[in-house]
Amino acid sequence: MAKRSKRYLAMLEKVDKTKLYGLREAVELLKELPPAKFDETVEMHIRLNVDPRHADQQVRGTVSLPHGTGQEKRVLVIASGEKVKEAEEAGADFVGGEDIVQKIEGGWLDFDAVIATPDMMRVVGRLGRILGPRGLMPSAKTGTVTFDIADAVKEIKAGRIEFRVDRYGIIHAGIGKMSFSADMLFDNAKVLLRAVLRARPAAVKGQYVRSLAMAPTMGVGIKIDPARAQKEIVEE
Template sequence: MAKKSKRYSEIAAKVDSTKLYGLREAVDLYKEVATAKFDESLEVHIRLGVDPRHADQQVRGTIVLPHGTGITKRVLVLAVGEKVKEAEDAGADIVGGDDLIQKISTGWLDFDAVIATPDMMKSVGRLGKILGPRGLMPSAKAGTVTFDVADAIKEIKAGRVEFRVDKTAIIHNMVGKKSFEAEKLFENLKVLYRAILKARPASAKGTYVRSFYIAPTMGVGIKIDPVAASKEVAEA
């Protein structure tokens, strides 16, 4: 059995594993236990009572976090014609067409988000096996297949994130950094949780949120009471 570090043991002693915390209380505790020597993320892990194998039980959406993620995203735009200049003027980091598609097909992935205009999707489609597993494939549902590239770029730069249930019915996201004020982390977390609640599929039966944890990048998970969290979100 691996021996736990002194730091980990000290953190674990501060988190009551038998307790269900409220959102605000959990964020305050996160600030206390995020003690690594770098700017740790606040990670969110929510298990849902859905069966992702069924199309009518997919949970997916996009939100703009009011205080961003703390990460500056390198945005690539696939477009042609006048949309190239529009993308450049809006602050895209990389803009191109078939030349970039060819470059990506060889394994180049020096970007964090991809936006494509609808007329490029026929060519972009062949990148599905490369971009899909990395969560980078443009899609209309995520707002990354659009002719309104300027707004899409601005939203991503401002902190737009996508949430999506994985094959094990869990949503994994990050909503900020240790360096954020607790109130800003709390507000970001509320926005994400509210969106997940609103995205409940009509076909989902029984308990929707089965478990809800937040955690620093290198630390102990803090278990949140989903019912109490729902009330905190409703008060906003």
């Protein structure tokens, strides 16, 4: 049996693994957990009653977290002409055209988000097998294929995140850092949950959110009652 650290055992004493907590209750409990030696990301995991193998049951979208993620995102813009200067002035970390596409094909992946102008998608399309599995492929649905480069860069820098179900029907998203206050984490969590609820596919019948949990990067998961959480975000 693996030996557990004192910190992990201390967390187990605080978190009842058999209990379903409320959303705010979970956030407040999270703040009581023993801290790690670094500022951990707070992750939210939402299991949905969808089958991602069917196109009409895909759940994907973007949402701007009111308090950001606490992480500085490195934004890459693939554009040409005057849009290159616009991207640079908006604060993009990397800007290029076909040259940067070739660089990515060569193995360079030192960025966290990619924005492309529609006219460059003929070139960016070559990167599908590289960026797609990493959730980095630009898409009009998520606002990352656009001529409004400045707005897109600023939104991502301010805390806009993309959410998408994995092959198991689960959404994993960072909603902040452990250094955030309980109110900040709660605000971010409810905005994400609302966005996921709004993205419910018409093909889904019955219960949509099957389970919900929250956890720090190296911590114990806190189970949340989906029905109670949905009621909380309506009341708040």
